[in-house]
Amino acid sequence: xxxxxxxxxxxxxxxxxxxxxxxxxxxxxxxxxxxxxxxxxxxxxxxxxxxxxxxxxxxxxxxxxxxxxxxxxxxxxxxxxxxxxxxxxxxxxxxxxxxxxxxxxxxxxx
Amino acid sequence: xxxxxxxxxxxxxxxxxxxxxxxxxxxxxxxxxxxxxxxxxxxxxxxxxxxxxxxxxxxxxxxxxxxxxxxxxxxxxxxxxxxxxxxxxxxxxxxxxxxxxxxxxxxxxxxx
Numbered sequence: 070x071x072x073x074x075x076x077x078x079x080x081x082x083x084x085x086x087x088x089x090x091x092x093x094x095x096x097x098x099x100x101x102x103x104x105x106x107x108x109x110x111x112x113x114x115x116x117x118x119x120x121x122x123x124x125x126x127x128x129x130x131x132x133x134x135x136x137x138x139x140x141x142x143x144x145x146x147x148x149x150x151x152x153x154x155x156x157x158x159x160x161x162x163x164x165x166x167x168x169x170x171x172x173x174x175x176x177x178x179x
Numbered sequence: 180x181x182x183x184x185x186x187x188x189x190x191x192x193x194x195x196x197x198x199x200x201x202x203x204x205x206x207x208x209x210x211x212x213x214x215x216x217x218x219x220x221x222x223x224x225x226x227x228x229x230x231x232x233x234x235x236x237x238x239x240x241x242x243x244x245x246x247x248x249x250x251x252x253x254x255x256x257x258x259x260x261x262x263x264x265x266x267x268x269x270x271x272x273x274x275x276x277x278x279x280x281x282x283x284x285x286x287x288x289x290x291x
Contacts, residue, residue, distance in 0.1 A: 071221075078219070101277050112183075112269050112282030113222070159220060165210070165229055165276045166237060171221040 072096055073161050075170025082177050085135060090173045092159035101162035104133065104144050105169075108155050116157070117144070149177045162176040181205055182282035185270050191289045192260045200255040200286050210273045211253035212237075212280065213245060215266040222269065228253055230273030260290045 078160045103118035132145040160167040186201040213225040224237030228247040244256045271280040
């Protein structure tokens with residue numbers, strides 16, 4: 070049973086546009102929400118993360134918005150660039166293990 | 180500093196054969212993890228370890244065994260490979276559960 074639901078499955082954005090990826094969860098015990106970025110042929114790498122006591126976290130062009138009451142969080146990529154083309158995974162921590170969403174394949178066109 | 184390394188990078192097995200995937204990390208991390216990645220399924224946790232000599236089951240442990248005899252190494256074993264185990268396997272390590280997980284480059288396994 071997928072504990073973290075991620076959408077959309079794929080996304081195409083023009084260069085300079087905003088990419089938005091959404092995730093939802095049910096387990097209120099989750100207490101840490103990271104986003105990982107994966108390029109083809111590589112392992113995932115941490116992009117940005119948030120704790121549930123914060124509603125927003127920004128690092129450069131990447132922002133996480135967190136809505137605790139709705140049990141939803143999202144990744145916004147501002148001024149999207151072709152180099153951002155990758156697969157993005159949201160995740161949520163319960164105990165010792167991260168529960169990953171199924172991933173979003175982002176393509177940023179020139 | 181090599182980070183997390185995985186051996187081998189590619190492997191083809193016949194159904195019923197066995198093999199061991201090796202993960203090594205040089206960051207002195209306590210926690211280590213094995214995931215499998217299948218198209219459209221995301222990353223699913225197979226087994227993990229919170230310290231030398233400890234192992235625990237993740238979401239999809241059936242058909243796999245693990246050992247953590249040394250802090251820097253985490254081995255994933257397939258005793259009798261099945262086509263359903265065709266996947267890309269990633270190892271990861273971290274200081275603890277709320278810290279960044281560092282992933283290896285992956286092992287692409289095909290079982291025919």
